[in-house]
Amino acid sequence: MDRVSVVTDIRQANQNAAHENRKVFDKCGSCVINLMSAPGAGKTSVLEATIREIAPSFKVAVIEGDLETTFDSDRIRAMGVPAHQITTGSVCHLDARMVAKALAVFPPDGADLVVIENVGNLVCPAEFNLGEDLRVMVFSVVEGADKPKKYPLMFHTSDVVLLNKIDLLPYSGVALSELLRNVVEVNPRAAIFPISCRTGEGMEGWIGWLTQELKTRSRQALSTLKT
Ligand SMILES: Nc1nc2c(ncn2[C@@H]2O[C@H](COP(=O)(O)OP(=O)(O)OP(=O)(O)O)[C@@H](O)[C@H]2O)c(=O)[nH]1
Ligand SMILES: [Mg+2]
DSSP states (O other), X not given: OOHHHHHHHHHHHHHHHHHHHHHHHHHXXXXXXXXXXXXXXXXXXXXXHHHHHHTTTSOEEEEEEESSOSHHHHHHHTXXXXXXXXXXXXXXXXXHHHHHHHHHHSOOTTOSEEEEEOOSOSSGGGGOOOSOSEEEEEEEXXXXXXXXXXXXXXXXXXXXXXXXXXXXXXXXXXXXXXXXXXXXXXXXXXXXXXXXXTTOTTHHHHXXXXXXXXXXXXXXXXXXXXX
């Protein structure tokens, strides 16, 4: 088999598994976010801050992906939120079959929101559909205003881009206006929120957007049930 056929087969197998995951999520009535970023941009910090704001109103479950350790799922469980850790060993992204295996032992029954925190990597995770509703990307502003253009795929395929660590802007030499312009050029339809998990600045915009999205989706699910 040539390389093109192997890649095509891998993509098709992933699409099939993502489709099956979708059915499980639909049955559970969950909205699913694939949370992606380069290592250390602040995915778990965003998740912790988000859970603190929405947990009273919405039931959350979390699937964590890392090469090694249960550090991130431990952080989420410490908040009283159910979390399951996938450790990928040497694989630099989650794929739909890994998530299917997790769902077999960690069904998100009754969760309004399931967040899948992907492996920290700015490239490969964006190539694999996990069966999610929404892609949310976290980008650490200190990494530079040019990154949306140099690593466009994750920016391009995300519904939301959270520009995190804006508290560090004064020390970084990065111009937020230039970064915003580059994100919009790569993906004009993304909702973009400059935030700081450290100070809480800008978080209300993201939380408002997410809350609205979850309410709209649960209304739609109710009206589908009635018809
Ligand atoms: N100054 C500052 N630091 C932050 C902010 N958000 C997160 N951090 C710090 O950035 C580091 C990485 O944060 P994490 O939330 O673990 O990042 P992550 O993307 O989940 O990391 P991986 O899962 O390992 O890829 C930690 O030391 C956080 O405290 C922020 O808004 N400002
Ligand atoms: Mg993390």
